[in-house]
Amino acid sequence: MTCTRCHLFLIPTAATTLSNVLLLITSISLISFCFFIPSNAAATTNATETDLLALLSFKSLILSDPTGALSSWNTSLHHCRWPGVSCGRRHPDRVTGLALDSFQLDGQISPSLGNLTFLQNLSLSDNRLSGNIPEELGRLSRLQYLHLGYNSLHGSIPSALGNNCSNLQFLSLVSNNLEGTIPSSLGQCRNLWLLGLENNLLTGGIPSELGNLQQLDQLYLSFNSLTGTIPPTLGNLTNLKFFDLYSNRFTGSIPDSLGQLKSLRIFQIIDNQISGTIPRSLYNLSNLRMFDLSNNYLQGFLPPYICDSFQTLGALLIYGNQFQGQIPSSLSNCTTLNTIDVSFNNFTGTIPSSLGSLQQLQLLQLSYNQLEAKTSTDWSFIHALINCTNFQYLIAANNQLQGVIPSSLANITSLNTLILSGNPISGSIPAEFGMLTNLTDLELDRTLLSGKIPIEIGNLWNLKGLIMSNNMLSGEIPSTFGNLTKLTELILNNNAFEGRIPPSLEIGKLNNLVQIDLSYNDLSGQIPITIDGCQLLQILQLEGELPEEGVFKNATAVDVKGNPKLCGGLPDYHLPKCISDSPAHNHHSESIKIILVCIGCGFLCISIIMCLIAGCYWRRSQKDPQGIMAMTWEYKKVSYNDLLKATNSFSVANLIGSGSFGVVYKASMSLGSANTVAVKVLNLGQHGAFRSFLSECEALRNVRHRNLIKILSVCSSIDHRGNDFKALIFEFMPNGSLETWLHPNAHNDQPFTALTLLQMMNVAIDIAKALDYLHDHKPVPIIHCDIKPSNVLLDDNMTAHVGDFGLARFLVRSDTVPAQSITITSGIKGSIGYIPPEYGMGGQPSTQGDVYSYGILLLEMFTGISPTDVRFGDGSSLHKHVETAFPTRVMDIIDANLFPSDQETENTFVQENSRECLVSVIQCGLLCSKELSKERIAMSDVVKELNSARNKLLK
Structure with a gap:
């Protein structure tokens, strides 16, 4: 037997000196020791080799290591010296830690890691790992820290993780694609202080066994699809400080037992379906810093004792519920409050x-x-708010505030945003507003304001957004507006302004100005050629020659109807010719005296406004000692260079589509669970592109549904030429758009393959479910405004995903305010053939408009006929074409591609099932596409009807 620790001493020696004698004695002693414990030495050697093999097994399943983190993992170097590997002090050859966070590792987690029996720390977060979490990790009885978050892991959470976890303290599986339920066995991890499972696809309820985790400090379950009620047993978690159930589907009431969580700092159940009232016991949580119950179905009154115990509360967020009564004056007892949102x-x-x-x-x-x-x-x-020296945001839109705005408001000099839109405020705008030099956003639209705009408004040099539309303001536009050099948005339409536009409003002077709307006033003047920076000109009282350069090259981008004194321009405008010696012709290059609407606006300005109005979605930050969330929407950052590399310099070979506002490329890059993504690059020179970017971001950050396209990241940067660059990164859909599956000529370079009847039914139901979700979205329903085949994408399982939210609008409903759409897009409201009749007559976008577009799409899907087919003219349409054949001749108009080539050999029973199904589908399409919006059915009913029709097909 060889002693591996002692063989260096077995060297022949003469032993002629004292030192040699001593060396020999020492050698003999060590040899004796080695042979005295041969079994232990062998066991240690075998265990060391086991750890080595486990690490090599892990490396073998890593398919990509772009940073070279594992390049030195070989036998030429002891495994305890490998990057990311740490070994113990008492057992120096045994692996106690494996930490490889943020190395972009692509591959799967080896089950062999379960053989690292001394492992205490396993941290592989922020990589590109996929596959399942190995059950074998449940064998790691010494494991204290397990962090596998921010990867692309799927499958279920192994129940074995909770069977042998007496030492486990930290378990984070956040931001993966994990499915299934939360294992009840996790309730056995009695030493656990953090459990992070947010941003996955988990379903089912919260196991009541989690109430056994009495050491738990932080519980994060947000952004899943969890259902059921909140277990009362969670009231046993008396050490809990962070309780986050954001964006799930929980129902029922808040358990009284949660009032026992005396250590709680963050209580967040936003965006669920919780009902009932707030239990009185919750008002006793004296350490609470954020109380966020927003976007639920809670009701009742805020009691006068609301702040009796709240000693540290910083944010009270209860927007999007059904609370009533008065706002209690006793809120002033919550002396640490910095944010109140009861909208x-x-x-x-x-x-x-x-x-x-x-x-x-x-x-x-x-x-x-x-x-x-x-x-x-x-x-x-x-006047009282003057005492709040850090006060920045006063937003009270759409209430019943009347009378005159107090001039004392100007004394709140720290004010950043003032929004009083949609109130019956009267009188004039106080000149004292010019003192609010920190103001960046001023919105006073849809009120009863009258008189002139005071010239002092020109002192607001920080102002970015000024909106005073739909009032009774009059007089001339102040020349001092030329001082507002940071202004990006000036909206003064639907008033009684008169005279000419002051020269100070030239685009050249207001370099940041990207949107002006002064339409529907009594203004006049000529159009100079210096407005090439604009993308849209609306109905105005203008005169003179229309330029033929810049934006005016595209007649579809400019609306100049209603200006009888205009002349010239391209033939597409159908304007009279200009007289050559007219003053308008001679002064063609005069400085700007126009009213124009330039679509697009500063991203920061609009995102702040939309976040505040639609409800501030606060985001948890573990590093925030105060527990106050930042109002951000974060994705993994993607740079312009990342996209340049991933698309091979935006190669034509990677081009997969184009639309109104940009082009789409296929890109090879890993984001979330995807290794291939679709990159939509905005053409910022196209009118409406910038606002389309903002609208799509705002809509997609608020929605989550399996039949909606998933946004993975955004890029707002500068390209190599110094130009603005904006792109959206989505999941890649390998089966393309529905357009290519409906019409053989959609892509001439690809062979046409039709969907079967059952596949088409599944796609139709998927789209209907997506729209039903959007129309019922809480707290603000969303209108898509552009439902058509090219905006429906199919994944590798032929599941449909509705995309392109560039024209999306938010629909605000209230018992006292009529339903109205809020948008950050242009006036375009859909695509030809799918636009509902009422939109063409100036009607506002509505959910019923989406229903119409869906109805036309449904008829197109099952007839194979496009609504823009050349056969439809002189009053004819796809709806009328189908209606004439319904119900007796339905099978005559159905697309033959829906049936296999040997359809005639099928039995009569199957044929009858197909006919019954199709009759129901066509009837549904006709009901959706009724000319009068009030006669159309709701999307919730469409889903029921189509499910019933599919059952007829399958029976």
């Missing part, structure tokens, strides 16, 4: 002036309630 509820009464005692208050969001202000006393809260 989209049913609060009445006046705004309490006691809020002015909240010296840390920064944001007060009160929009879409029934709050009143009839007298100067009712407006006293304005």
Whole structure:
């Protein structure tokens, strides 16, 4: 037997000196020791080899190692010295830690890691790992820290993780694609202090056994599809500080037992279906810093004792519920409050002036309630807010605030955003507003304001957005507006302004200005050629020669109807010719005296406004010691260079489609669970492209459904030429758009393959479910506005995903305010052939408009006939063509490609099932595409009808 630790001493020696004698004695002693414990030495050697083999097995399943993290993992170097590997002190050859975070490793986790029996720390987060989480990891009885978050792992959470976890303290599987339920066995991990499972695809309920985790400090279950009620046993988690159930499908009421969570700092159940009232016990959580119950079905009153125990509360967020009654003046007792958002509820009464005692208050969001202000006393809260030295956001749109805006509001010099839109405010705009030099956004649209705009508004040199449309303002536009050099958006349409546009509003002077709307006033003047930076000109009272350069090269981008004094321009405008010696011709290059609408706006400005109005979606940050969430929407950052590399310099070979606002490339890059993505590059020179980018971002960040396209990241950067560059990165859909499956000539370079009847039914139901989800979205329904075959994409399982939200709109509903759409897109409302009749007559976008577009799409899918087919003219349409054949001749108009070539050999029973199914489908399509919107059915009913039709096919 060889002693591996002692063989260096077995060297022949003469032993002629004392030192040699001593060396020999020492050698003999060590030899004796080695032979005295031969079995232990062998066991240690075998265990060391086991660890080595486990690590090599892990490396063998890594398909890509772009940073070279594992390049030195070989036997020329002891495995305890390999990067990412750490070994113990008492057992120096045994692996106790494997940490390879953020190395872009692509591959799977080897089950052999379960053989690292001394492992205490396993951290592989922020890589590109896929596959399942090995059950064998449940054997790691010494494991204390397990972090596999931010990968592309799928499958279920192994129940074995909870069977042998007495030492486990940290378990994070966040941001993967894990499915199934939360294992109840995790309730055995009694030493666990963090459980992070957010941003997965988990279903089912919260196991009541999690109430056994009495050491738990943080519980994160947000962004899943969890259902059921909140277990009362969670009230046993008395050490819990962070409780996050954001964006699931929980129902029922909030258990009283949660009032026992005395250590709780963050309580967040936003965006669920929780009902009932707030239990009184929750108001006793004295350490609470964020109380976020937004976007649920909660009701009742805020009690006067609301702040009796809240000693550290920083944010009270209850928007998007059904609360009623008055806002209690006792909120002033929550002295640490910096954010209050009670918008989209049913609060009445006046705004309490006691809020002015909240010296840390920064944001007060009160929009879409029934709050009143009839007298100067009712407006006293304005004067009180002067005491809030850090106050920045006052947003009270769509209430019942009346009377005159107090001039004392100008004394809130820290104010950043003032939005009082949609209130019956009267009187004039106080000249004192010119003192609000920190103001970046001022919105006073849809009120009863009259008189002139004070010239002092020109002092607001930080202003980015100025919106005063739909009022009774008059006089001339102040020349001092030329001082607003940071202005990106100027909306003054539908007033009574007169005279000419001041030269100070030239595009050349207001370099940041990208949207001006002064339409529907009494303004006049000529159009100079210096407006090439604009993309859209709406109905105005302008005169002179229309330029033929810049934006005016495209007649579809400019609307100049209603301007009888205009002449010239391209033939497509159908304007009279200009007289050569007219003053308009001679002064063709005069400085800007126009009114124009330039689509697009500063991304930062609009994103702040939309976040505040639609409800501030606060995001958890573990590094925030105060527990106050930042209002951000974060994805893994993607740079312009990343996209340049992934698309091979935007090669034509990778081009997979184009649309109104840009082109789409196939790209090889890993984001989330995808290794191949689709990159939509915006053509910012096209009118509406910038706003389309913003609209798509705003819509997609608020939705989550298996039949909606998933956005993976965004890129807002500068290209190599110094130009603005914006792109959206989506999941890649290998089966392309529905367009290519409906019409043989959609792509001439590809062979045509038709869907079967059952496949087409599945696709139709998928689209219907997506629209039903959007129309019922809480708290604000979403209107897609552009349903057509090219905007429906099919994944590798032929599941349909609705995409392209570039024209999407938010629909605000209230008991006191009529339904109205909120949008950050241009006036375009769909695609030819799919636009509902009411849109063409100036009607506002609605969910019923989407229903019409879907109905036309449904008829197209099952007849194979496009609504823009050349046969439809002189009053004919796809709807009328199908209606004439319904129901007796339905099979005559059905696309023959839906049936296999040997359809005639099938038995009569199968044929009858198919006919019954198709009759129901066609009837549904006709009901959806009725000319009158009130006669159309809702998407929820469409889903039921199509499911019933599919059952007829399968019976």
